Amino acid sequence: MDAIILQLLNGLDKGSAYALIALGLTLIFGTLGVVNFAHGALFMIGAFCAVTLQKIMGLSFEQVDPTKTDFLGKPLVVKVPYVESWFGADFGAWLINWQVPLSILLAIPVMLIVGFVMERGLIKHFYKRPHADQILVTFGLAIVLQELVKYFFGANPIQTGAPSQFSGSMDFGVLLGFDPMAIMYPYWRLVYFLFAAVVIFGVFAFLQFTTFGMVVRAGMADRETVGLLGINIDRRFTLMFGLAAAVAGVAGVMYTPILAPNYHMGMDFLVLSFVVVVVGGMGSLPGAVAAGFLLGILQSFASMNEIKSLIPGIDQVIIYLVAILILLTRPRGLLGRAGVMEE
Amino acid sequence: MKMLGLSNKDTTFLLIVVGLTLLTPFLLQPFPVASGGNMFNAGYPDLMQRFAIFGIFAIGFNILFGLTGYLSFGHAAFLGVGSYSVVWMYKLLGYNVVPGLILAIIVSALFALLIGYISLRRSGIYFSILTLAFAQMMYNLAYSVLTPLTNGETGLQVYSNDPQVLRGPEHLDAPHFFNLFKMTDSTKLTLGGWEFTLSAGYYFTAVIAIIAFYISLRIFRSPFGLMLRAIKTNQTRLNYTGINTRPYTLAAFVISGMYAGLAGGLLAAMDPLAGAERMQWTASGEVVLMVILGGAGTLMGPVLGAGFIKYFENIFSKINDGVLHQWFAWMPDGLENVIITISHFFVGKSWHLTLGLLFMLVVIFLPGGLVEGGQRIAARFRGRKAKDDATHAAKTQPSAAE
């Protein structure tokens, strides 16, 4: 039982990441009708926003610390981060400790700008083009973005730590009455799950309760009619693209303590996120979220030793196997509508 | 001049393709070895073989994607299956490539039949995701539980204690064709400053590629090919015209799977090693890009696309600092450094950036791929007025390049 709960928890954070990326993908597909293969790259750029902030925070100068000596007895030369000298040692250290969550403040404007530029500069010209063209051009863009990041940040993963308050693990089992140490769950993963839940809830609330969201939902259902009503749907869709980019970006930022960012993480997540979107049903927002968590949790269960010994290799294929079964039994995914992407 | 059941135009077309293929070792070696242009020469066996092999892969993929419009994201699986088949034949029978290639085609056909039968129950993106899912499963399994068959991350290769039951003492100790020649055999031909390599491996793959191309040409001109093109444009009408589309798409899927298996087999024929990375989705994506870049649904497009990508992969990744300094040495130092710094983005280890940009440029400016680009240029030379005319003409009357 405790093992099952542990796997459930382990599935949540991966599922959260799938759900957040898939949410943006399906939002873009539903509103703009564009298959965006560069969406994984947006997730990756978000993660590298955190890396950038870490680099900025880490900028330091050398200073002789008269109070300390090295083992030869000479005064020690220490590196002092600029932020500590500007904002005072305490506040500076706090900034450095909290750099990952703080990166969200950097990531949101960056991602919105990246999203707007992408949509206005490139995607907009591909609304009416075949899906194959959209896939190719966004795939090309994803490669370009990925190579640029590799050029500036190198090919190796870059560690970024969670704030020290969250660096440990929590003994989840005790809360539920199990033995101590039975279910150890890293705090940050819990934070990530809660964060994802808030973002997902926020996006849904935004679409449900604002006029803007209403127009967008109407546009997803029937673009032409909404256009005929004299509503400038394109501008709203541009904003939607920026929003989707921002969601992917902050998902990337917060994921950095779980997975050290590397330049190809976007592609790695893209394929699975696409499977998630299709399993959920193209253009269905609740479908994307449900499928994201479902596949994340299933993957985590499949990697339990008991199950692996029962069905060898199941952990390697579970996501794809489930995707195939769902697509064969429910032609349009879990919650998809008819007629989408079937031409 | 009618040959092999082809029209005059197609016969000429085929002969040109044969001629170009046979002369490739010369045509791709336009610069003297000592000159700075040697860098751009592509006439060495390894690269030329890859042109031919990926050409076969792309020609086959085009029969599915170009004609029916069904976009598979899992064809690399067949490439991998083909490679494993050939290496297994090396291990069990001996280094003759022929049994392996035959097995590669059969096994990949069986896999394609199974995967196609299931995946073709859906269309559009759902079909793409199904094929992707199958291929990724095979890729992941090849690395994990199927290690006894695939040798996992090390890759499948021939060891000295393998049975090789058909191998006699007189047989060659590397992939060969009925003991007549080794794939690695080659002759160097030096003419003035030029040096050409005539390799047995290249001509072996080239002959197979020509046969593959000929078969694709026949399929394009056949009622079967016509039905496949009809599937792409209007499946509803086809159903109401009394055609059962499923067996047609399945046949196209299996044929393209066999081409992929053959290509994978040839990769192992050139280099007796098979690894799971050949089955990764990026490899499936690569063949999609080759076909679209060249021009989906055209005869020559896939070959051009394959050559184009493989050429850039090789040349651009080879350009390093030394080469750049040599090129820009004539510039003032400051400017030279600036230029070289900028170039860094595009060459050497960053050549993928160039590739990504090329994809984007081609899709934006040449939606029909390289073939359409060529037709536009040709049309302009012939003095036709608008480019719309050219594309229109290209679509209505099947030209040789189509």
Place this chain on the structure above:
Amino acid sequence: MGILEVKNVGKRFGGLQALSDVNLSVQENTVHAIIGPNGAGKSTLLNCFVGKLIPDTGSVMFNGQSVLGLKPHQINQMGISRVFQTPEIFGDLTVMENVMISCFAKRDGSFRLHPFETVAHEVDIVDKAEQMLIDVNMADKRHMQASSLSRGDKRRLEMAMCLSQDPKLLLLDEPTAGMARADTNNTIDLLKEIREKRDITMAIIEHDMHVVFSLADRITVLAQGTPLVEDVPEKIKGHPKVKEAYLGETGVTQAA
């Protein structure tokens, strides 16, 4: 015994009874029109003939064989061809290729693997397609891409594709929907011409009374999913029940 016998057909979509107790008999070598106001269930009925829908109750027999549960391509192979409301053609192919595909389907059946034959060498198919295009006055357009044809020509091409299969029954789903008057008249002329030239049975679903009365031998009026009356055109024109069903419908003004 008609060539198409429809008995007690009913079809329900959720809470809507789209068809109930439909009985219909289409006689060989006649033109049978099925008319009715919007939402009368005309298209639903037609979809039950071609395999797109399976009725909940009743039977649809074609030439003494049930078509229920068969796929559209199987029903076509039995001898039923269908013309759509908006012409369904192979837009990327040439006019000639469009017609040839129909001829191949007629000759080779629903599937034949023939990857090493050559279309251009299939003399009988080429000749038949050429003749068909001459019959519908489209021979000069044979090399045009089908999607570049005018709407009227697309309709003509679709008709040619169906006729080249020598169907025992030709189903027409509002063949003049959305057409200008001139185009409508052209279509009527084309259909009349077809009737004169060959023995053919047609079932037409139509909204436009002008078309119906110019062509039909018999007319079934459908209202709220059930046949109201079936008779020859002259009788239908003044029938009180029909007037009632169409009251306020545009069909009346067009018929007058």
